[in-house]
Amino acid sequence: MERIPILKMGDFLLVTIQVDLYDQLAENLESDLVNAVKKYNAKGVLIDISSVSIIDSFMGRILGNIGIMSRIMGAQSVIVGMQPAVAMTLVELGLTLTGVATALNVEKGMELLRSKILFNEGQSYDHDNNTE
Amino acid sequence: MITILNKLDFEIIREQDVVPFRNQVKDAAVKVGMGILNQTKLITAASELVRNLLKYGGGGKVDVETVTNGRENGVRLIFSDKGPGIKDIDLAMKDGYSTGKSLGLGLPGTKRLVNEFNIQSIVGEGTTVTIIKWKNG
Amino acid sequence: MEDNSTQILKEKKEAILELWITKQIAEDSYFNAEDQKEDSDDFVNAFLNALNESNINDKDAKGFEKVHDILMGISVSRAKRGFTPRETGVYMFTFKEALLEILSKDVSDPAKLYEDSLKISKIIDNMAILTFEGYIKGREDVISRQTDEITEISTPVIRVWDGVVALPIIGTLDSARTQVVMENLLQQIVETGSTIAILDISGVPAVDSLVAQHLIKTVSATRLLGAECIISGIRPEIAQIVVHLGIDLSNIITKSTLASALQTAFNMLQLEVHKKKGNFINN
Numbered sequence: 001m002e003r004i005p006i007l008k009m010g011d012f013l014l015v016t017i018q019v020d021l022y023d024q025l026a027e028n029l030e031s032d033l034v035n036a037v038k039k040y041n042a043k044g045v046l047i048d049i050s051s052v053s054i055i056d057s058f059m060g061r062i063l064g065n066i067g068i069m070s071r072i073m074g075a076q077s078v079i080v081g082m083q084p085a086v087a088m089t090l091v092e093l094g095l096t097l098t099g100v101a102t103a104l105n106v107e108k109g110m111e112l113l114r115s116k117i118l119f120n121e122g123q124s125y126d127h128d129n130n131t132e
Numbered sequence: 133m134i135t136i137l138n139k140l141d142f143e144i145i146r147e148q149d150v151v152p153f154r155n156q157v158k159d160a161a162v163k164v165g166m167g168i169l170n171q172t173k174l175i176t177a178a179s180e181l182v183r184n185l186l187k188y189g190g191g192g193k194v195d196v197e198t199v200t201n202g203r204e205n206g207v208r209l210i211f212s213d214k215g216p217g218i219k220d221i222d223l224a225m226k227d228g229y230s231t232g233k234s235l236g237l238g239l240p241g242t243k244r245l246v247n248e249f250n251i252q253s254i255v256g257e258g259t260t261v262t263i264i265k266w267k268n269g
Numbered sequence: 270m271e272d273n274s275t276q277i278l279k280e281k282k283e284a285i286l287e288l289w290i291t292k293q294i295a296e297d298s299y300f301n302a303e304d305q306k307e308d309s310d311d312f313v314n315a316f317l318n319a320l321n322e323s324n325i326n327d328k329d330a331k332g333f334e335k336v337h338d339i340l341m342g343i344s345v346s347r348a349k350r351g352f353t354p355r356e357t358g359v360y361m362f363t364f365k366e367a368l369l370e371i372l373s374k375d376v377s378d379p380a381k382l383y384e385d386s387l388k389i390s391k392i393i394d395n396m397a398i399l400t401f402e403g404y405i406k407g408r409e410d411v412i413s414r415q416t417d418e419i420t421e422i423s424t425p426v427i428r429v430w431d432g433v434v435a436l437p438i439i440g441t442l443d444s445a446r447t448q449v450v451m452e453n454l455l456q457q458i459v460e461t462g463s464t465i466a467i468l469d470i471s472g473v474p475a476v477d478s479l480v481a482q483h484l485i486k487t488v489s490a491t492r493l494l495g496a497e498c499i500i501s502g503i504r505p506e507i508a509q510i511v512v513h514l515g516i517d518l519s520n521i522i523t524k525s526t527l528a529s530a531l532q533t534a535f536n537m538l539q540l541e542v543h544k545k546k547g548n549f550i551n552n
Contacts, residue, residue: 020151020154022147022150022151023147023150023183024147053172053175054154054172054175054176054179055176056176056179056180056183057180057238057241058179058180058183083172084169085168085169085171085172085173086172088169088172089169089172089173089176089245092173092241092244092245093176093241093242093244093245094240094241095241
């Protein structure tokens with residue numbers, strides 16, 4: 001069974017999708033990622049879709065799910081490199097993935113992840129202080 | 133009046149059949165001279181419909197045809213299954229309708245991606261969906 | 270046929286042509302004799318040469334193909350030169366009148382005259398339809414060329430700053446145009462690595478719910494790529510229309526001028542503009 005590799009980079013998990021996505025593969029990725037976030041106590045997840053030329057409603061939903069699940073497990077996530085044709089098609093399908101953070105490329109994606117994590121940590125720090 | 137220039141049949145039985153099928157659709161789109169955006173829309177629509185074929189139709193077949201209407205060339209896909217059929221097509225075509233686990237973005241969204249969209253369904257006998265995307269979309 | 274209509278018409282070619290030209294002049298005060306006379310002459314020759322005993326009964330007869338081609342050519346060129354649709358139709362109807370008038374002088378039997386007039390009428394009416402189709406094709410060619418030109422001119426993407434692109438949209442925003450604008454914009458965002466796109470709509474004359482939908486789609490697509498979109502050039506009338514139509518733009522950053530949009534962009538990028546000491550330097 002084909003599975004998409006997940007790389008660990010410090011506190012981050014990096015996923016580069018370079019094959020044609022089909023349903024089973026996407027579902028496996030969803031569960032693999034969630035498990036990996038727990039296993040490595042990851043703070044951030046970056047998914048690089050710059051090589052993906054087709055994203056339909058099923059895949060779009062999986063990407064959205066990954067974002068929500070990661071957040072529930074305490075990790076920030078960002079999707080980078082969406083191709084223009086894919087973006088226009090998703091919008092036409094009515095999928096705007098509003099709950100998902102996006103960035104132009106891996107570099108900007110990492111920047112975004114870092115700032116989101118810092119912001120979040122700042123928040124929880126204040127919260128902890130206030131409950132004292 | 134539509135003339136068929138080329139025709140290929142596909143049996144869709146398992147999920148593994150989907151990727152080769154999508155590649156054929158891409159080939160047909162490229163052959164007809166479609167730009168990247170229209171190719172993407174066509175293949176995405178095909179992906180949606182083939183999923184329906186597998187999940188709700190119990191598998192079926194797809195005809196991949198390159199066609200012409202006399203003014204320009206295009207790709208026509210005909211998805212047919214012998215599944216349970218759709219009882220209320222109008223409802224299925226409304227944005228927000230759903231059966232099964234997926235959200236109701238399937239048919240109406242797919243229709244927006246293509247130029248011509250036709251669906252025929254008889255409860256207990258099966259469903260046929262025909263879509264056409266012209267080269268200049 | 271006893272009175273041979275086709276024979277009669279062939280013999281009277283000059284008379285037909287003359288009568289036809291006279292009628293054309295009567296219908297059109299701007300008639301250019303030299304120009305039209307040659308075209309009309311070609312047509313009359315082709316038509317009478319093609320007409321014979323058998324195809325007088327069949328408007329779709331193969332023998333008329335060449336005549337149709339000539340007619341199409343005349344019609345398309347007239348459309349491009351700015352002739353009106355009426356003038357195009359009248360061209361064929363005056364020809365029919367001329368034919369039938371000449372015919373009536375030489376065919377004595379009223380029943381025969383009626384029968385043959387109907388046949389000829391069918392043939393010419395079919396040709397009249399062809400001239401309309403040719404006319405429309407000619408106009409469509411003009412429109413198509415102009416559309417291409419307009420599309421080329423009116424969707425420039427300007428790099429106004431590092432990471433900021435601006436797209437001034439001029440003219441109506443229909444769905445076809447939105448596609449082109451979106452494709453162009455998204456491509457530029459990727460190529461320039463810009464994170465902010467400013468869509469200026471001060472050149473868009475009318476904004477209704479459809480146009481608003483197109484704008485919202487463009488913003489959504491930009492966000493999927495990882496960039497943000499600011500819409501500027503919102504005129505007071507547009508603001509009113511948007512509110513009255515109940516269009517929800519709450520998720521979109523909107524500004525009234527390109528300048529303020531740029532200011533917002535700078536803020537988002539954590540950039541500031543400082544005044545240096547000294548006055549305006551003019552090299």
